[in-house]
Amino acid sequence: MHAHADSLLLLLADARLPVAGHTQSGTLEPALAGGLTVDDVPFFVATRLRTVTRVEAATAVVALHRIRSGLKLDDVERAWAARTPSPAMRATSRTQARALLRLTSRLWPAPAPPVVELVETPHLDRLEDRRPTSRAVALAHAADRAGLSPRSLARLVAYDDVQTVCAAALKLVPLDPAVVTGWVFDALPLVDRLADEVAGLQLPHQIPASGAPQIEAWAQAHATATRRLFSA
């Protein structure tokens, strides 16, 4: 018996998924330290959806297409890395990817289908075979196993990003959680739009180069900050 893809999407979008999500703020912590105020957070969320999160969602969608087509992922990883210039953000993404791959290999213990070239694809079951994988590509592996559509995968990336920033806001600035959930609610049309826009992408060069230099700079500064709650 197989779970419906909708149920698996709920599972993967749930903050209780054990992938160390509580260590992330989506760069909100250094952004607040860098001068943003509480009132700016909804705009920060929208900016991420237009920039860094767009890169991640598009990367995930392209990776999913290539996994399902039995193609290698190395050029997807390279395209993502080229569009994510901050080493700190890449390192954080890869740490999150390891947590996801660790979980994915438990939920779907069967080895990856033979059409997937393991030269560039992490073998999900053996730590020593894990090559640096981005979170976007790790999510694409999970989406493949879960039977998610490209649109659902993009929606998952975007929604998780919004919730990550907003949940971190509750720890960083004292707020009524209903207000923060209102921010998430208001961002949902942007999540939908992003999912629609990137769902059809198939080629690495189609991944938008829509980074946000200020967000990257904040992430980079955060990696060496000695006092912080969240990962860079």
Add this chain to the structure above:
Amino acid sequence: MRDSSRALRLGVCGPVGTGKSSLIALLCRELAGGLGLGVVTNDIYTDEDARFLRSAGVLDPDRIRAVETGACPHTAIRDDITANALAVEELEAEYGDLELVMIESGGDNLTATFSPALVDVQIFVLDVAGGGDVARKGGPGIERADLLVVNKTDLAVHVGVDREQMVADATAAREGRPVVALSRTDRASIDALVSWVRSQLSTHTAGTLVPQDPGPMAPHFHADETGGTLHVHDHDGLHVHEHAHR
């Protein structure tokens, strides 16, 4: 199933300032000569603990890894252990000689204990300066951690705590589980701690170690209620939060 050929995973938890980092530094000094060691720290707000241990010069700095906890030290050692498990697995993958990995929790409250999915054995650390009555208050770590350390016993006279009474309270609360009254100026107490760790290593290597969960709270039996159901109490009086939840 646990793999007895991998390193023993020893958790060290307890409230802020009771001497968890110092205890780990002490164990590194005592054991580094003969054992392959690794350390994972969990700081709440800084990487102070990792830096302290690296600067103590007791271990190759690369064998000391810091895990961020997003202000949730209890989550990182109990419900979502992923970040810590990855750090331990990476240390094991990079250092083939590891025999003991010590995981230091972020200083939390009296109810925070490790999941047996993350550690094989755990030490709960109190200190006399935190108050002589803390041991009597009990709680999962105090009552059921594999070892309770009452630390800084040399300070007892300076903070008006009856050392013997505190140790007696702790011993009574633990129903026979071991207690070490530790002071870095008391060689015999250090030997007792090291000897306990070595005995855990032997049990682990022999494959007979069964990790125990101290539990969030022990189930209490209420005979006067229908059917004598077991249920879990959350004793709010035990929550001594020492970090700001915001």
